[in-house]
């Protein structure tokens with residue numbers, strides 16, 4: 102893909118009001134899952150006989166289970182408030198990437214099969230039979246939705262396109278038209294324990310390497326334990342943290358925080374993944390199976406608390422569903438909420454004066470912050486409303502002297518998706534990912550121009566991976582992306598509290 106040009110304010114303005122380009126992304130389609138990718142998930146792996154009827158039956162089942170889905174499909178009044186709120190529409194100009202148009206791909210089938218008017222006068226109410234052409238659009242355009250929920254913030258009825266997109270993907274998996282990337286990753290978690298397929302020996306090797314690096318850098322022996330029975334904290338973190346920059350710098354920071362606070366901790370090689378990609382395909386059964394690994398690891402290791410590392414959708418699943426999926430957690434220490442986010446832990450320690458941070462250690466940086474969608478719009482942190490916005494900023498401000506927020510209409514609950522969430526972080530969707538990053542890149546460019554921002558901090562493994570990949574297309578250095586706990590780790594004065 103060619104570099105994206107948007108360096109002038111006029112061009113940026115132009116991009117924010119895209120020309121409609123019918124079919125602009127009709128060629129974009131992720132690789133299909135094969136029987137091999139789906140074999141451990143109980144999905145058929147190829148389009149089944151009678152798929153139309155089976156798809157409608159599955160939709161009926163989802164409508165019975167999830168009343169919100171029916172409300173979302175019934176409530177739209179076509180007011181248009183959501184149309185220009187999706188980063189994929191803004192980045193591509195394809196009208197089928199307007200949230201309401203995306204919803205209508207499923208709504209038309211709902212109306213045809215589950216409403217009276219749709220049955221007797223389909224043409225009057227936009228009702229349609231599910232045929233091959235429509236299924237093809239489902240597959241393409243429900244894989245151009247990162248389930249970021251930005252559109253729902255602007256919808257007067259709160260219609261959540263993410264739920265509709267999850268339902269469509271769930272139906273497609275059940276009729277044998279699943280997406281390779283998500284299905285393959287969920288299979289790896291079932292078999293090995295993490296998305297990357299890192300075996301126990303590789304994890305131990307990585308963590309021992311970190312111990313050596315940190316001791317060499319600081320002169321302090323900080324432990325990075327694996328499968329440590331009786332540790333206080335089980336850290337569940339995205340496997341990217343064990344593997345790549347800038348994620349691993351965040352993991353280094355978590356270890357330094359636990360060390361200075363005197364909290365014993367461990368990761369588990371059995372549950373070595375915070376991410377739960379089953380949410381992206383809308384499968385409660387698969388989400389449940391993935392979450393149960395965390396329960397087993399916590400019981401086997403005899404820990405007292407569970408803390409999640411920096412990952413957006415992992416925190417959404419943990420915050421919203423972990424208790425339902427894998428509770429009760431009555432074997433853990435009741436003093437602590439289940440689960441906790443690493444930012445809540447660090448924030449609390451900072452407030453209590455248990456960490457010694459020197460923000461001047463980051464004086465080579467002017468930092469901005471990217472709110473991750475699944476933290477900002479689908480979960481909470483701390484015990485106050487808006488904690489998910491304030492806690493990350495409070496931690497960053499304790500670790501750096503120069504912090505600048507991005508423009509107000511692009512932060513907190515109005516944040517733009519990085520462009521790679523919702524199971525789209527795959528190279529077969531690179532064009533979509535680059536184009537979908539446009540609104541966030543424009544906001545970043547604005548604070549670079551106005552305030553000399555040098556770094557963008559994030560708290561999500563997908564955001565970090567997506568940004569490091571797509572930022573060079575916009576002329577930014579991929580090294581601008583940092584983990585929040587990298588900033589904390591660099592500022593922490595090890596030894597000061599010992």
Ligand code: SF4
Nearest residue numbers: 187246247249250252
């Ligand atoms: S949930 Fe996000 S990606 Fe999906 S349609 Fe809405 S704004 Fe677009």
Ligand code: SF4
Nearest residue numbers: 177178180181183256
């Ligand atoms: S803002 Fe809500 S009601 Fe209006 S068109 Fe979009 S989904 Fe429909």
